[in-house]
Amino acid sequence: MSIYLDCNATTPVSPTVAELVTYYLREEFGNAGSRTHEFGLSAKHAVEKARGQVASLADADKSEVFFTSGATESNNIAILGLSAEAIKSGKRHIITTPIEHKAVLEPIGYLAKNGFDVTYLNVDQSGIVNPTDLKKSLREDTLLVSIMHINNETGSIQPISEICKILEDHGAYFHIDAAQGYGKYPEELTNSRIDMLSISGHKLYAPKGIGALIVRRRGFSKIPLEPLMFGGGQEKGLRPGTLPVALIAGLGLACSEAQEHYLEWRNKCQKIKTSLLDILLPLGAKVNGENSASHVLNISIPHVNSEAAMVALKGIVAVSNGSACTSQNYTASHVLEAMGYDEERIDGAIRISWCYMTEELPLKDIQEKIQRLL
Known part of the structure; x- marks a missing residue:
C-alpha cells in the first residue's frame, strides 16, 4: 500500500x-x-x-x-x-x-x-x-x-x-x-x-x-x-x-497536542524534507516557491509530466499535483501561474506533503521510478 x-x-x-x-x-x-x-x-x-x-x-x-x-x-x-x-x-x-x-x-x-x-x-x-x-x-x-x-x-x-x-x-x-x-x-x-x-x-x-x-x-x-x-x-x-x-x-x-509538540513535529518533518531533496535535486528537480514550511515540497522535474510521475509512483507513495479543492476538474495551478512559472514547469509540478505520523519513506524506490521517466 x-x-x-x-x-x-x-x-x-x-x-x-x-x-x-x-x-x-x-x-x-x-x-x-x-x-x-x-x-x-x-x-x-x-x-x-x-x-x-x-x-x-x-x-x-x-x-x-x-x-x-x-x-x-x-x-x-x-x-x-x-x-x-x-x-x-x-x-x-x-x-x-x-x-x-x-x-x-x-x-x-x-x-x-x-x-x-x-x-x-x-x-x-x-x-x-x-x-x-x-x-x-x-x-x-x-x-x-x-x-x-x-x-x-x-x-x-x-x-x-x-x-x-x-x-x-x-x-x-x-x-x-x-x-x-x-x-x-x-x-x-x-x-x-x-x-x-x-x-x-x-x-x-x-x-x-x-x-x-x-x-x-x-x-x-x-x-x-x-x-x-x-x-x-x-x-x-x-x-x-x-x-x-x-x-x-x-x-x-x-x-x-500541537501546542505541546509542534517543535518536535516540525523537526521530524524537516528531516523528511531534507531526505526528499537529497534524492530529487540530483534528478534536476526545481523547487517551486521559497521559504517553504517543513511539511511540504512543491517540485518540477524538467521533461517529467506530473500525471506521468504520479502514475509511476502509484503503489509506492500518494502525492498530488495541486489543491484537492479543485482537483475534480483539473486546471493549471492559479498559484504557480501567479508566480510567473512557464507552462512546462506548471504541468510538471508535484506537491508532496507529510506530517509527524508519516512512515519512513522508500527513498530509493521513489528515485528509481522518477529516474525512468527522464
Missing part, C-alpha cells in the same frame, strides 16, 4: 483525537444547547474546554473563538460578513493576493462583482508577498487585508510580522487563512494585530467538518461581522446551528 504524502489535502486523525471523538459520539452525546440536564451541561463543558484549547495556540481569549465547519466557511464569514460594515462606512477596498485559496478568492470575487475594489498584490517566483507593495496599496477606504499564512500548494510562508507592522497605524481589518499553518507555525499567529484567523481541523490531525474563526477584539470593540446564515443563537448568533460536540472536542485536543 502507498505511503500517504498528501497531508496538505488532509492529515490523518490523531489516534487520541479519534478516541475522544468516538467517546463523545457514543457516551456524551448531549446537545450543548440543552441546559436542563447533565447531558447538555457536559456537552457545553466539552465545547468550552475546546474553545480555550483552540484559542491558546493564537494567544487569544476563548470568547473570540467561533466554531464553523472548516476554514472555507470561516473565510466566507470573515470576508462576506463585513459587507454591511462596508456599506455603512463607505470603505469598499480589499487587498489580497492572487495565490490565495479559492475559499478566499471566490468570496472576494463575489464582492468585486458587487461594487468592491480589489487590489491583488504581485508575487514573484518566490511566492512571497513584498510588504512594501502592501504599504503602497493601502488607502483610506481599505476595509480588509486578507493574506494567507502558508500556501497550500507551495508551502511558502508569508512575512506575517512585517505585514502586521505595516498595518499598525491603519484601521483595515487583517484576516489570515491559517489552515496550513495553525498548530504547525504558531509563533507569528499570536500577533494581536491579526484580527481574524481561519482554521480547519482536518489540516491539524482532527476530523473533517470542523474548524474555527478567531475574531479578536480591538480593545473593547468587536469586529462588526454579520452572520451569513440565520436560524439560531449558537456562537453568539454569528454561526447558527447545533454544535457538533464530538468534532469540537476533537479539534480542541488536536490544538492542545
